[in-house]
Amino acid sequence: MSAALQIAPLADADIPAVIALWRRCGLVRPWNDPEADIALARQNANADVLLGRAGDVIAASVLVGHDGHRGWVYYVSVDPDHQRQNFGGAIMTAAEDWLRARGIEKLQLMVRGDNTQVQAFYESIGFGEQKRIVYAKWLDGRELTP
Numbered sequence: 059m060s061a062a063l064q065i066a067p068l069a070d071a072d073i074p075a076v077i078a079l080w081r082r083c084g085l086v087r088p089w090n091d092p093e094a095d096i097a098l099a100r101q102n103a104n105a106d107v108l109l110g111r112a113g114d115v116i117a118a119s120v121l122v123g124h125d126g127h128r129g130w131v132y133y134v135s136v137d138p139d140h141q142r143q144n145f146g147g148a149i150m151t152a153a154e155d156w157l158r159a160r161g162i163e164k165l166q167l168m169v170r171g172d173n174t175q176v177q178a179f180y181e182s183i184g185f186g187e188q189k190r191i192v193y194a195k196w197l198d199g200r201e202l203t204p
């Protein structure tokens with residue numbers, strides 16, 4: 059149960075294990091360098107990576123941050139061997155608390171259109187779909203990735 063999940067910010071020694079977790083969860087895209095994403099998130103006070111430990115195992119994680127207005131989460135992940143034990147709910151609650159403590163009132167996230175099963179998860183923890191069109195642009199001028 060979620061009571062068994064100990065949640066704390068990531069430490070340097072956790073980096074290889076959390077990247078392995080993200081890969082097992084199918085969250086690493088070829089155009090994203092997870093190590094660089096972690097370093098950037100930890101560089102400033104507006105973002106961090108939270109980990110959930112079940113015993114010695116890193117079973118859950120989330121990259122949480124805010125842009126000065128809204129909160130965002132990325133890399134929401136629970137190890138496939140530990141799913142459906144409310145660890146996903148627990149790590150998202152920790153992300154919400156992290157944002158609330160910084161005065162942020164609304165949390166947003168993006169789900170890839172083909173990730174249908176995760177929609178039931180977010181709805182079960184109180185999120186609702188917002189009708190928006192998301193625009194994006196790589197700032198180094200490269201072609202937009204899917």
Ligand SMILES: CC(C)(COP(=O)(O)OP(=O)(O)OC[C@H]1O[C@@H](n2cnc3c(N)ncnc32)[C@H](O)[C@@H]1OP(=O)(O)O)[C@@H](O)C(=O)NCCC(=O)NCCS
Binds near residue numbers: 084179
């Ligand atoms: C999405 C994810 C984080 C959920 O983690 P989890 O620990 O299994 O979720 P929880 O146990 O907290 O689930 C809470 C509720 O969400 C719903 N839910 C979770 N996973 C679900 C699934 N695969 N299908 C349908 N409903 C699901 C259920 O209502 C569940 O309650 P229940 O187990 O009592 O039925 C996990 O499946 C995961 O890491 N997936 C791969 C990575 C990913 O897609 N991340 C999100 C990117 S946007």
